[in-house]
Amino acid sequence: MLRANVEPEIRRIDMPDGSIVQQGAAQTAKVPLYESQKTIHPKAVKGLYRRLKTITFSVLLALFFIAPWIRWERGPDAPAQAVLFDLTTPRFFLFWIEIWPQEIYYLTGILIVAALGLFLATALAGRVWCGFTCPHTVWTDLFVWIERIFEGDRAERIRMEKQPWTARKILRKAGKHAGWLALSLVTGFGFLAYFTDAPVLLHDLVTFQASYEAVSFFAIFAGMTYVMAGWAREQMCMYMCPWPRIQTAMLDEHSLVVTYQADRGDNRGPKRKSQSWDERRAQGFGDCIDCGQCVQVCPMGIDVRTGEQADCINCGLCVDACDSIMIQQGLPTRLIAFDSLAAQDTRASGKSYQWRLVRPRVIVYALLMLVIGGAMAWSFALRPSLNITVLRDRAPLFVTLSDGSIRNAYTFKVANKTRQNRSYTLSLAGLPNAEIKVIGEAEDESAAHTATLSAEPDSVATYRVYVTAPRAAVTATSLPLTFRLSDTGTSEKNSHDSVFLGPAN
Template identity: 45%
Template sequence: MTISTEAITDDGPLYEAAKKVYPQRVRGTYRRIKWIVLWIAIGVYYILPFIRWDRGPNAPNQAVLVDIAHSRFYAFFIELWPQEVYYFTGLLILAALILFLSNALFGRVWCGYACPQTVWTDLFLWVERLIEGDRRERIRLDAAPWTGDKIIRRAAKHAAWLVIAMLTGGAAMLYFVDAPTLLKDMVTLKGPSIAYLWAGILTFTTYALAGHMREQVCLYMCPWPRIQAALTDDDALNVTYRFDRGEPRMSVKHAAQAHANGQAAGDCIDCLQCVAVCPTGVDIRKGSQLGCIQCGLCIDACDAVMTKVHRPTRLIAYDTDENRKRRERGEANVYRLIRPRTILYAAVIALTGCIMLYALLTRTSSHLSVLHVRAPLFTQTAEGGVRNGYTLRFSNKLSEPGDFTLDVGGVKGAATTSAMAKPLGGGGLTVHLDPDSTLEVPVYVTAPADAAPGKSTPITFTATDAKTGERSVVVDNFFGP
C-alpha cells in the first residue's frame, strides 16, 4: 500500500486514499541483478547452519553458531566469548560505515537489493505472480466475486507464503543449536518449546511483513530512508528521471505532430510503466521520494519502452543531481565516485577493520578479570593487618585443561590466600581450569600491620598460563583505614 501526498481538490481531503500496489513483472539488467542477490542471500541464510567446521574435541563443529547455553559465538575459525563483546561493536560500526559509503556512492542500493525486507518481499511477490498472475490478472482477481477458482488461488498463495515463512522462522533457530540435530527434533515434534515459540514468532513476522505490509515497512517503519537523506550529496548516484530529456511528455503520436510543427517533445510517452513495476508505487518522474528504494526496476521498464518506440534508452537511469545541473548548463556529465566524503568513509572503514584484525590476531587464549568485594571494603585482622577480598574470574579458551599461576604485587609483604587455589612458593597461587571454561575464585590479600597501606593503593594481579606462557595483568585497588 502507498499513500500519495498530492492534494485532490481545494475543498477535498488533503491526501488520497490508500491504494493497493500491484507491482508488474519486468525483465532487464537490474531485475537480473536483484534475482542474483536474492538467491545468493536466501541460499546463504538456509545453507550456512549446515556447514561444518572442525574445532577439535569438546567444541561444536557448526561453522556459524550462537551458543547461548555456553555463552559463545562461533564463526568458522573465530570463537568469541562474552568478555569480547567489543568485536560485535566493531562489526556494527563497520556495517554502519559500509552502509554510509554505499549510500554516498549509489544511494539506497542496500534497500533496493540486499535488505531482508526487499529479498523476502520479492520472493513472496514471485510466488504471488506464479499463482495469481501478473499485475492485470491480480487486479481483476481482487475485483472479481468470490468463486471456487478465486478461493483456490488465494488459499494456495497464502499456504505457499506460510510455508516460506515457517522455513524462514525455523532456519533462524538453526543458528542457535546444532542444526541437523535441532531440525530432526523439530520435524519429529521433539524439539524444545522455546524453539517452536521463536520459530512461530518469526513465521508470523515474515508472513506479515513480506506478504501483507510490504512497502509500508519501507515507508513508515524503517528509519533508514530518513537517515540516508542526511548522508547523500549531489554526486551520489540515484535512480533519476532525466527531466531534460523526458519533458514535455506526450504520446508517440502527439510527439510526432509536435516535431512536425517544430515544437518541443520529450522522450517520455507517459506510459506509466515505471510506476507499474515499482514495488512501492512511486512515480520516479516526480523526483526523489521517500518511497523510492533505488532498485532500478523502473529503469528496466523504461528501457524496454524506449526500445519499442525507437528512442535512446536510459531516460531513467542511475544519475546524480550534479549532472542534472550540468546538463542544464550545457555541460557534459561528470561522475565523481572518489571525493572527500567517500575517501573519509573508506579510510575509517580501513582503520576500523585493521584495528579489529589486529585485536583478533593478537587475542589470547586466557583471560583474567578482577572484582573487588565491596561489603565490607576491607577488614582488620587481630594482628592489626588489613585484608581485602576479591573475586577473580579466570577464563581458559583452549580445548584442554590449563593451570594458571597468580602473583600479586603492589602491596609490600602481602599474603594471598584462597580456598579454591593451591598455595605456591613466593606467596602466589595455582589455579586449575577445565577445558573451555571459566572459574570464579575468591582471593584474600592481607597486608601486615607494619606495612598496611593508606586509604587506597594500586594492586596488580598477574595470571600466567603455565602451558602457553600468556600473561593477563589486571590493576585494582587495595583499601585500608
C-alpha cells in the same frame, strides 16, 4: 463597484464513526479521516537491473539457508556448527573465530563498520542497499514471485481483485497463501538455526520434541516473515523503516540515483501510431509517451518522473521498463537512468560532466571504515587467550587478624579461552611480604606468596582469594596491588591492577 469576497459558512460535524462532515451553503461533503492502503501490484519486467536483483537475492538466500548447515570441527564438547549464536554458552562462533560475551565490543565494531558501509554505498548510489540487498526487499521479491505464479501478472491480479469470489479465485488465493506460509516456515527455521544446532533443531521440530522456547521463536520468525513480506511490503519501507529519512543526509549532487531526464522526456503524452516523431516534437512533446510502465513495475508504486523521492529504493526496475519502451519506439535508452543531479544540471547548460567518485564524504566514510576495521582486526589478532577479572570486597573493606596483620578479600575470575585444561600460577606485586590464600585449594606452606589455580577448557573459573599483609607493610589506607597470572604450560601471562585497603595510621 468592488464586490467583496464572502466565504460561505461551513460547519464541521464530528460523526460517531470518526469521520468529519463539512456542511456549507452549497453542499455537504463527508471527508474520511483514514483511507485504506491501496494494494500495489508490481508488474514483471526483464532487463539488466532485474537480472542483477535476481542474481543478488539468489546468492543472499543461498548463503542464508546454507550457512547453518556448514560444519566446523572445534574439538570435543564444542559446537560443530560453523556459524552459531550460542545463547546457552553463551558464545558467538564464526568458523575459527569465537567471541565471548565480554568481547561484545567486537560485534559493536562490526555494526559500526556495517553502518559506515551503508553510508558509503548511499553516498555513491543512493538507496542501492534497499533495492538489492535489504532482507525485506529480498523476501518481498520472493513473495511477489510466488504471488505471480498463482495469480498471474499485474493486470490479471487487478482483474481478479475486482471479481466476485468463485471457486477458482479461492483456489488461487489459497495456493498463494500456502506458498507464502511454506516459505515463512522455512525462513523461520532458517533464522532459528543460527541460534541452535540446525540438524538437532530440524529433528526436534519434525518429531514435535522441540522446547517451548524454540517453538515460540520459530513461530515469531515465521509469522513476522509472513506479515512483513506478504502484507506490509512497501508500507514497511515507507512508514516503519527510518532509513528513507536518514539517507537524504548521505546524498549529495554527485550521488547516482534513479532519475528521469525531464529535458528529454517532457512534455509527455500518449503517442498515436499514425503520428511521426517529427510531428510529435513539433507539437512540443518529448520522448516520454506516458505509457506508465515505470510506475507499474515499481514495487513502491511511485512515479519517478515527478522528481526525486525518499521512498525510491533505487532498484532500477523502472529503468528496465523504460528502456524496453524506448527500444520499441526506436529511441535511445536511458530516459530513466542512474544519474546524478549534478550531471543533469551540467548537461542542461551544454557542458560535459565527469562523475566524481572521490568526494569529501566518500573519503571520510572510507577512512572511518578502514581505521575502525583495522583497529578491530589488530585487536583481535593480539587478543589473549587468558583474561582475568578481580573484584575486591566492599564490605568489610578489610579485616584485622589476631596477630595484627591486615587481610583483604577478592573475587578472582580466570577466563580460559582455549580448548585445553590450564594450570596457572598466581603471584602479587606492589605489596611486600603479602601472602595469598585461595579458598577451597590446598595450602602450600613453602609457597605462601603464590597460589596455583586451574581452569577448564573454554570456561570461566571463579575463586575466592584472601591477601594478607603484615601491619608494618600497610603504610597507607590504600596501596596499589597487582595480581599476576602466568600459564604454567605456556609463556602467556596476564595481570590486573587493584588496591589493598588498610586502617589509617
